[in-house]
Amino acid sequence: MISYSPFWKTLKNSTETTYTLINKHHISSAIIDKLRNNKPMNTTTLNDLCRILQCKLEEIAEYIPSDTDQPL
Secondary structure (H helix, E strand, C coil), X not given: CEECHHHHHHHHCCCCCHHHHHHCCCCCHHHHHHHHCCCCXXXXXXXXXXXXXXXXXXXXXXXXXXXXXCCC
């Protein structure tokens, strides 16, 4: 499972907020909801978040093995 818990730590330590992500950087509220609920999103969005927050991907997302992952 992909977890976005690192994103919230990175956001807290930055000068950005969910408000500025939505209103200044035009990140949709649906993306914020996906981040809150660890829902899938595309790599372009992850790239945009890295650029906005000036961070590495591992500061936004992490892989956590889970028994509920779909079988391969």
